[in-house]
Amino acid sequence: MAVAALQDLAPGTMRLVQVDGTDILLVNLDGTVHAVQGICSHEYFELDKGFLTGDSLTCALHLSRFDVETGEALDPPAELPLARYPVSLEADGTIVLELPEGPIPVNE
C-alpha cells in the first residue's frame, strides 16, 4: 500500500501515517525508510512526538528508547518491541508498506 513520498520524509525525520485506522510511523534513517507502529508499546502515546537520535527513537512520554531497525525496547518502562512492517520504495520515490491481510499487528 502506497503511504507517502520519500521527498516528504527527509533523512533523520519521521512521520506518522494512518493505514486503515492504525497509526504507523515512517522513519528515514540515512535514506533507508523504516516503518514501525506509531503508538508506543508502553502506553498510548504517539511516537512522532518523540526524538530520533542515531538509530534510536525515544518516546517523549516516559523516555523509553527503541531501536528503529529491530523495534527492540532498549530502556524501561517499555518492554515490548515495536512492531515493524516491511517497506519498499518504488522508482518514483513512493513509499510502499507490505501489510498482512486483516488487522495490522501492533504490540501493546
Ligand code: FES
Ligand atoms: S508511553 Fe512510551 S514510554 Fe511510556
